Amino acid sequence: xxxxxxxxxxxxxxxxxxxxxxxxxxxxxxxxxxxxxxxxxxxxxxxxxxxxxxxxxxxxxxxxxxxxxxxxxxxxxxxxxxxxxxxxxxxxxxxxxxxxxxxxxxxxxxxxxxxxxxxxxxxxxxxxxxxxxxxxxxxxxxxxxxxxxxxxxxxxxxxxxxxxxxxxxxxxxxxxxxxxxxxxxxxxxxxxxxxxxxxxxxxxxxxxxxxxxxxxxxxxxxxxxxxxxxxxxxxxxxxxxxxxxxxxxxxxxxxxxxxxxxxxxxxxxxxxxxxxxxxxxxxxxxxxxxxxxxxxxxxxxxxxxxxxxxxxxxxxxxxxxxxxxxxxxxxxxxxxxxxxxxxxxxxxxxxxxxxxxxxxxx
Amino acid sequence: xxxxxxxxxxxxxxxxxxxxxxxxxxxxxxxxxxxxxxxxxxxxxxxxxxxxxxxxxxxxxxxxxxxxxxxxxxxxxxxxxxxxxxxxxxxxxxxxxxxxxxxxxxxxxxxxxxxxxxxxxxxxxxxxxxxxxxxxxxxxxxxxxxxxxxxxxxxxxxxxxxxxxxxxxxxxxxxxxxxxxxxxxxxxxxxxxxxxxxxxxxxxxxxxxxxxxxxxxxxxxxxxxxxxxxxxxxxxxxxxxxxxxxxxxxxxxxxxxxxxxxxxxxxxxxxxxxxxxxxxxxxxxxx
Amino acid sequence: xxxxxxxxxxxxxxxxxxxxxxxxxxxxxxxxxxxxxxxxxxxxxxxxxxxxxxxxxxxxxxxxxxxxxxxxxxxxxxxxxxxxxxxxxxxxxxxxxxxxxxxxxxxxxxxxxxxxxxxxxxxxxxxxxxxxxxxxxxxxxxxxxxxxxxxxxxxxxxxxxxxxxxxxxxxxxxxxxxxxxxxxxxxxxxxxxxxxxxxxxxxxxxxxxxxxxxxxxxxxxxxxxxxxxxxxxxxxxxxxxxxxxxxxxxxxxxxxxxxxxxxxxx
Numbered sequence: 001x002x003x004x005x006x007x008x009x010x011x012x013x014x015x016x017x018x019x020x021x022x023x024x025x026x027x028x029x030x031x032x033x034x035x036x037x038x039x040x041x042x043x044x045x046x047x048x049x050x051x052x053x054x055x056x057x058x059x060x061x062x063x064x065x066x067x068x069x070x071x072x073x074x075x076x077x078x079x080x081x082x083x084x085x086x087x088x089x090x091x092x093x094x095x096x097x098x099x100x101x102x103x104x105x106x107x108x109x110x111x112x113x114x115x116x117x118x119x120x121x122x123x124x125x126x127x128x129x130x131x132x133x134x135x136x137x138x139x140x141x142x143x144x145x146x147x148x149x150x151x152x153x154x155x156x157x158x159x160x161x162x163x164x165x166x167x168x169x170x171x172x173x174x175x176x177x178x179x180x181x182x183x184x185x186x187x188x189x190x191x192x193x194x195x196x197x198x199x200x201x202x203x204x205x206x207x208x209x210x211x212x213x214x215x216x217x218x219x220x221x222x223x224x225x226x227x228x229x230x231x232x233x234x235x236x237x238x239x240x241x242x243x244x245x246x247x248x249x250x251x252x253x254x255x256x257x258x259x260x261x262x263x264x265x266x267x268x269x270x271x272x273x274x275x276x277x278x279x280x281x282x283x284x285x286x287x288x289x290x291x292x293x294x295x296x297x298x299x300x301x302x303x304x305x306x307x308x309x310x311x312x313x314x315x316x317x318x319x320x321x322x323x324x325x326x327x328x329x330x331x332x333x334x335x336x337x338x339x340x341x342x343x344x345x346x347x348x349x350x351x352x353x354x355x356x357x358x359x360x361x362x
Numbered sequence: 363x364x365x366x367x368x369x370x371x372x373x374x375x376x377x378x379x380x381x382x383x384x385x386x387x388x389x390x391x392x393x394x395x396x397x398x399x400x401x402x403x404x405x406x407x408x409x410x411x412x413x414x415x416x417x418x419x420x421x422x423x424x425x426x427x428x429x430x431x432x433x434x435x436x437x438x439x440x441x442x443x444x445x446x447x448x449x450x451x452x453x454x455x456x457x458x459x460x461x462x463x464x465x466x467x468x469x470x471x472x473x474x475x476x477x478x479x480x481x482x483x484x485x486x487x488x489x490x491x492x493x494x495x496x497x498x499x500x501x502x503x504x505x506x507x508x509x510x511x512x513x514x515x516x517x518x519x520x521x522x523x524x525x526x527x528x529x530x531x532x533x534x535x536x537x538x539x540x541x542x543x544x545x546x547x548x549x550x551x552x553x554x555x556x557x558x559x560x561x562x563x564x565x566x567x568x569x570x571x572x573x574x575x576x577x578x579x580x581x582x583x584x585x586x587x588x589x590x591x592x593x594x595x596x597x598x599x600x601x602x603x604x605x606x607x608x609x610x611x612x613x614x615x616x617x618x619x620x621x622x623x624x625x626x627x628x629x630x631x632x633x634x635x636x637x638x639x640x641x642x643x644x645x646x647x648x649x
Numbered sequence: 650x651x652x653x654x655x656x657x658x659x660x661x662x663x664x665x666x667x668x669x670x671x672x673x674x675x676x677x678x679x680x681x682x683x684x685x686x687x688x689x690x691x692x693x694x695x696x697x698x699x700x701x702x703x704x705x706x707x708x709x710x711x712x713x714x715x716x717x718x719x720x721x722x723x724x725x726x727x728x729x730x731x732x733x734x735x736x737x738x739x740x741x742x743x744x745x746x747x748x749x750x751x752x753x754x755x756x757x758x759x760x761x762x763x764x765x766x767x768x769x770x771x772x773x774x775x776x777x778x779x780x781x782x783x784x785x786x787x788x789x790x791x792x793x794x795x796x797x798x799x800x801x802x803x804x805x806x807x808x809x810x811x812x813x814x815x816x817x818x819x820x821x822x823x824x825x826x827x828x829x830x831x832x833x834x835x836x837x838x839x840x841x842x843x844x845x846x847x848x849x850x851x852x853x854x855x856x857x858x859x860x861x862x863x864x865x866x867x868x869x870x871x872x873x874x875x876x877x878x879x880x881x882x883x884x885x886x887x888x889x890x891x892x893x894x895x896x897x898x899x900x901x902x903x904x905x906x907x908x909x910x911x912x913x914x915x
Contacts, residue, residue, distance in 0.1 A: 024911055079748070079912050082751070082752050083751060083752070084747075084748050084751045084752065084910070084912055085910065085911075085912055086908050086910075103751065104754045104755070104756075105754070107751075107752050107753055107754045108754050110752065112752045114748060114749075116745075117745060117746070117748055117749050118749070119749055121666060121670070123670045123673055124666065124669055124670060128666055128669065131662070132659075132662055132663070132666060135658055135659055135662050136659060136753055136754065136755055137754060138655070164673075404830075406831065407830060407831045407834055407835070410831070410835050411834060411835055411838050414835055414838045414839060415838060415841075418838075418841055418842055421842075421845075421849050421850050421851070421854075422699075422845055422849060424849070425706060425707055425845070425846075425848075425849035426699060426702060426703055426706065428707075429703040429704070429705060429706055429707065430702055430703045431703075433702055561680065561684050563684065563688055564683070564684030564685070564686075564687035564688045564691075565684075565687075567687065567688040567691035567692060568687050568688075568690075568691045570691070570695075571691050571694060571695050571698075576695065577695065577698050577699070581698070581702060582698060583698065583701050586694075586698065
């Protein structure tokens with residue numbers, strides 16, 4: 001699967017990855033007596049390909065969602081784009097620079113927020129970290145003050161700026177992390193799980209700010225997240241990777257058009273009428289529905305309800321509904337459009353989305 | 363910038379800083395999986411350190427004997443003494459001691475102690491059984507290998523008699539009781555301060571000397587020997603080793619074991635009192 | 650020149666930040682002073698017990714050995730108070746903290762130096778060690794010489810650079826291994842060998858202490874130079890250079906290691 005959506009031209013791309021790869025050598029753990037010691041002297045390496053072959057280009061001013069299941073290689077890609085990791089193959093150019101070779105220069109062009117790492121001095125108010133960063137990036141004082149004032153307004157930081165970081169809530173801290181990554185006015189921002197662990201209100205503040213940053217300043221943003229609402233609310237374009245390779249690159253609308261046709265009918269039965277298990281076997285039902293049209297799937301959800309997935313062009317909604325209602329004592333029935341989360345899940349293949357990254361961390 | 367908690371490692375030396383760091387980051391770094399790994403590694407490490415120190419001291423004492431006109435102890439006995447002092451040291455900065463520091467100091471500081479106190483077992487007894495297990499492991503993985511090493515490489519003498527061997531073994535039990543009480547006391551003190559590392563190292567330097575494990579008490583100047591003999595620390599080194607070498611023999615063995623035991627009992631009692639006081643203070647402060 | 654000013658400015662700013670952090674914690678100076686005094690006192694007591702048995706140790710008198718020890722205390726105190734980054738390498742690497750340093754326009758090692766710019770609990774050793782050195786020199790009755798004022802501080806600083814550089818070289822193993830404590834701790838104990846005259850050791854040890862893990866260069870050779878010990882003069886003169894040489898080597902090892910950074914952790 002690859003993209004058809006509009007791709008930025010070679011020359012205008014601000015981030016470009018070509019055949020990017022990263023292989024980690026991991027020591028095979030020994031077992032048995034003195035395992036730790038033998039592992040220490042072992043030369044028995046196993047190669048883990050965190051990123052196998054990733055190519056994409058991002059144009060200035062784009063806001064791109066970078067998605068993939070756990071261990072797909074998202075974080076590893078971001079770390080190569082930022083210059084933290086040295087690629088083991090392929091090429092990466094960010095704003096004309098090879099990040100790992102010209103790390104210091106590259107770092108002035110980029111801002112990075114890692115949801116799981118903090119830039120802020122834990123024991124001091126954020127203002128102190130900001131001042132240190134001002135010196136580090138040699139931002140003129142007047143300009144720094146102006147930026148800080150603007151961020152303070154947009155992110156409602158008045159109360160927070162002079163409170164020690166250790167006393168801040170996660171949401172407050174993340175807002176400050178965002179500011180810390182923006183004070184040197186980078187052209188490109190990488191956001192690695194910026195909303196992880198935040199409450200809905202904090203997430204919304206964060207999203208509004210990111211949108212504003214992209215629209216008003218034309219900042220290029222690459223966003224990885226497990227929260228697909230982030231993607232739906234922010235990104236026109238998404239890149240999906242799995243097992244270290246790009247499996248989709250295109251617009252969100254295109255995904256919906258291609259995969260989003262499927263609908264789901266969810267229904268549950270009256271109590272005592274056949275029971276949750278009373279003869280209603282998903283496989284048998286699938287057999288029944290196959291008679292109405294091709295391509296239906298049936299599965300039992302955790303709450304006992306049955307979910308019937310189908311393609312409305314092949315199976316008419318009224319036919320299917322009538323079939324169910326007339327044959328079974330239905331207590332509740334809904335017809336749903338597939339949401340983005342279901343779609344993406346389908347693209348990834350089986351398996352839910354967990355929070356922690358797996359083989360990204362060898 | 364990382365979270366930085368100032369704390370002291372006592373001496374400016376290398377290992378001290380490492381422990382300080384371990385204490386400083388114990389909250390984040392020591393997850394249970396890592397802990398297991400570190401734990402296993404730690405015994406190996408302690409063995410290496412023990413052998414290094416043993417080697418250093420043997421060189422030093424060889425030189426001292428070369429430069430001395432008359433020392434009232436044959437070199438073979440001295441060498442045996444010093445190597446035993448290292449092999450059966452109760453004053454190592456090894457896993458049991460640090461474990462106690464982590465556990466008691468750390469959980470008091472973080473407030474997790476509340477959960478430990480909710481358990482039906484007595485907290486101090488719980489720590490005791492855990493540390494006892496660790497000492498047994500230490501005996502098998504560090505003390506005995508180091509002892510064998512000293513026998514083979516440095517050619518130290520075996521116990522002078524079966525009675526001496528038995529007395530030595532008994533004295534080690536007493537030494538363990540002393541060591542546990544001292545460490546527990548220290549870890550309670552440690553939670554009032556961030557300078558835990560410093561205390562460990564100050565204690566080690568002082569006790570190495572006063573236990574008589576790097577210089578035999580018999581070679582001390584008179585005033586210092588008098589001081590060492592009225593203090594409990596001799597029980598950690600001098601008592602077991604002198605029994606092993608036959609410097610203490612016959613009925614005197616019973617006498618010195620009794621002294622050791624009385625001290626151990628007194629210290630257990632003292633720790634108990636301090637612990638209960640610390641608890642009361644803890645409850646008042648709310649953890 | 651501009652680069653120098655930039656880095657000095659950053660260092661100064663980090664120092665101010667460190668001082669601000671320190672004011673938030675109650676550093677128990679009482680306990681600190683007591684435990685340091687106990688520690689150094691116990692070692693000096695040990696030395697005095699030894700020298701109660703013998704007049705000289707391989708040609709070195711009590712106060713001559715005390716002079717070496719005083720210098721070691723100062724060197725280690727300086728290293729621990731101002732250059733204590735190597736012991737944190739494992740933490741930076743394995744907790745992924747290095748990620749944050751790598752996205753900034755300053756060399757990560759310099760940022761680590763800034764983040765460890767001052768540890769007040771260790772600085773006391775400079776005073777204690779200085780007092781030991783001064784006492785030893787006075788008791789030895791050596792006539793004071795002007796060049797000491799330059800040589801001793803130089804020795805202390807470059808000795809500290811040497812100690813930290815050796816540790817840093819070994820600590821780089823953290824880029825490949827999960828636990829490097831097993832490497833760092835014995836190093837600290839091995840350093841203890843340098844406290845006594847090299848002549849007491851068998852063959853490879855003096856050579857190792859002079860050239861491979863040159864801990865004798867931090868205090869013993871400089872002390873030998875101050876005391877006019879035979880054969881110590883040339884080593885005493887090159888001793889301060891050794892620190893900077895090892896620093897250069899440590900920087901090479903570090904830049905090799907950081908290319909193999911795997912950025913693990915969560």
